[in-house]
Amino acid sequence: MGRPGEPNEVTPCHLFLACEDSSHMTGQVLHPNGGDLMTS
Numbered sequence: 001m002g003r004p005g006e007p008n009e010v011t012p013c014h015l016f017l018a019c020e021d022s023s024h025m026t027g028q029v030l031h032p033n034g035g036d037l038m039t040s
Helices: 007-018
Strands: none
16 A cells, blocks of 8 residues: 555454454454565
8 A cells, every 4th residue: 555554444453353243263363554565
């Protein structure tokens, strides 16, 4: 996307993980990074 994410674009991921809807998920990683490949 070529730009940093806005708080309103990444907050839904945090809210999802904090709510009951994600209670049955295990071992998942959400990447709210706009499609950038993050490497170390």
